[in-house]
Amino acid sequence: MNPGNPVKTVRSRVSSPADEAPDYVLKFEQLASYLPKDQLPLLRRAWEVGAAAHEGQVRKSGEPYITHPVAVAGVLAELRMDAETLIAAILHDTIEDTPLTRDGIAAEFGESVAELVDGVTKLDKLKFRDRQEAAAESFRKMLLAMSRDLRVIMIKLADRLHNMRTLGAQGPEARKRIARETLDIYAPIAQRLGMSLVKSELQDLSFRAMYPWRHAVIDKHIRSQPVMRRESMDQIEGLLSKRLHKEGIKHRLVSRVKTPWSIYNKMRAEGKSFDQVMDVFGFRVVVKTVPECYHALGAVHAQYKPLDGRFRDFIAIPKANGYQSLHTVLFGPYGSPIEVQIRTEEMDLVAERGVAAHWSYKFGNEAPNSAQSRAHAWIVDLIESQRAAGSSLEFLDNVKVDLFPDEVYLFTPKGKILSLPRNSTALDFAYAVHTDVGNQAVASRVDRKLVPLRTRLASGQTVEIITAKSAAPKPQWLEFVVTSKARTAIRHQLKQLEHEDAVQLGHRMLDNALEQLDSSLERLPQQRLEAFLAEHRYPRLEAFLADVALGNWMPMQAAQALTAFAELRGGGHSKHVQEKILITGSERGVVSFANCCQPIPGDEIMGYHTAGKGIVVHRMDCPNVVEFRKSPERWVPIGWDSKVTGDFDASLLVDVENRTGVLAQVAAAMAQGQSNIDRVEYLERDYNAAVLRFQIQVRDRNHLAEIMRRLRRLSVVQGVRRQ
The missing domain is CATH 1.10.3210.10 (Hypothetical protein af1432)
Structure with a gap:
């Protein structure tokens, strides 16, 4: 319709x-x-x-x-x-x-x-x-x-x-x-x-x-261009044509006409007036062959000097939609720039009609032209993206960046060219190569130099991705990738990992709660379990367990519902002491660590169950724990597993002498202790002393203690304490 x-x-x-x-x-x-x-x-x-x-x-x-x-x-x-x-x-x-x-x-x-x-x-x-x-x-x-x-x-x-x-x-x-x-x-x-x-x-x-009124005003301005401007256009066109004829280049030279929309868009985006936008002369030179394109480029550069850094070769490296042309900007005779595009007849056809140019279907078995091939490759990528997206709106949000491309062209180590949107990172490149390469990426080499995955890429660079089978996407990746393929693949993988972790944690939490009621998942009648899941519209037990972990069901509430207890029974009536749930710190999206007290392995900890977030871990000496005591049903007994891996955030307050080079000495001591510094700031500073706060990453309490010992040995450090 x-x-x-x-x-x-x-x-x-x-x-x-x-x-x-x-x-x-x-x-x-x-x-x-x-x-x-x-x-x-x-x-x-x-x-x-x-x-x-x-x-x-x-x-x-x-x-x-x-x-x-x-x-x-x-x-x-x-x-x-x-x-x-x-x-x-x-x-x-x-x-x-x-x-x-x-x-x-x-x-x-x-x-x-x-x-x-x-x-x-x-x-x-x-x-x-x-x-x-x-x-x-x-x-x-x-x-x-x-x-x-x-x-x-x-x-x-x-x-x-x-x-x-x-x-x-x-x-x-x-x-x-x-x-x-x-x-x-x-x-x-x-x-x-x-x-x-x-x-x-x-x-x-x-x-x-x-905007009918705005359109009418701009259209009227275009139609009533000053006589002087029209004469200038004719003069520039005549001189360019004369130079091309002198070089023996058969050509078609046309002046480019701006539309009201393009003028309005430029005025709004660049904050320019109508006269400033129109103060650019645009021409297109159409020739027979590719060598003549470069010959014509030399001819127009001989007539008017080119602006530095404004030349683009889309013939050697076409745009993703098949567009090919040489673009250059020249110094005009009246102080106004002259924009010139040079292309062949076939390129001109593709530039105007895109995939419609030389439509291949009428030729039977002839292969599609470059514009069609590139368009089809783009569509295939979007189809993959839409299959992985969680919703239509998420998909539409993902592809918007691909619909308005301003591209960079990059090389794989084997010389294959990949085009990506402007501001793409090494991680975007990894996902452009293959989804599995992106999911397992750990670092990259750009022009043989080792760089982080968040590094932005520029045209002409050669990019190599370093992978590890044990690697997995991190939520932080979503903050710097720009392509829809990368963003969709990361979200899809994170959802899978979070769901698996949530199911495992939910199973342990529910088992603990059922144990207090002298029951367990294995001992529940299968019919009762299936009826419960059907009544609450859970397709599988795993979906219910994930909801328990995420705090949408309290473990005891879920256990009582499953065992058909009519009234809540407090922890004081439990026949069993509730066992601690042991965490490794890698439970993605289900277990998070509070910023207020920054718990690390070795600390005495407690868990607080929050709907939709799962378990938030606090130190037992955290000031906020007093508030949490008001909701004992949300407390979760937890402890550290013997196999905790990864780095954890911690904050140190360091009292130092205020003199040159102090910050460097403190940072060097932390580096020798194999700790990364995420952030540093001055809290207090006077003529003699200063207080610095370091946000660092450590493995556990022993690691943190070792770093604090190293700092105390420095003559410039007067005191160190954990925040």
């Missing part, structure tokens, strides 16, 4: 197949005249079938509904798409809105056309709770359809473009809503698929619908 002009059914007559075709059909057939002559009758037949199916349906504007799908096919004909795509476009609303069936389309026009129509139809069938979820779910559905045949999204984009062209029939609120959706979803997809003409028109039509 197209959002631009919903259908309403009336009794009216459209042209029958025997009638002469109306003007809008003849205009469409003229646009499609590039197709082989034997395919043109199929287009007329598609119109006849579509017109008969949509008979009686009109758009909000009052036109027969069939004019919309024919116009959509006309948009695709301008992109020189194959006959199957044009036929599918004419019929794209028939399965949903008319009695015509998928089987009927397949019998008349072939399985491929039916598959395309079905793919477009499925994008609009889902019903959602709210508009945000609708956008996210539609997006996922669209990607699934695209993964089978890219032509589905070509039809969908053309459908949206025609709806935007005829948006005037809608009310003001609907216009703004549809325009916002177009800017958020459809224009970025068109950009990612390299279809710059479609993208630019979608953006500009959306801008006009959302």
